Amino acid sequence: MQNKSMSQMIQEREKNKFTFKLLNLIKRCREKGKHDLYGKIVRKYNIDKEKLEQTLGQQKNRDRL
16 A cells, blocks of 8 residues: 555545536436536546446446435
8 A cells, every 4th residue: 555645645535526526516417407518517527428327327326225
């Protein structure tokens, strides 16, 4: 296991927090039928659609439990 400095750990946490917020925003756009906004976000942040579908599918399965 690598030793990480505190600043590296904080940067990773901030990046993860942003990613989580972005995924939740995309999920809400899809649920509410805002497909244009969904498409803009995917293009702006250069998100791989296959990985996104996998991730959102995993979130759906967790939500059911």
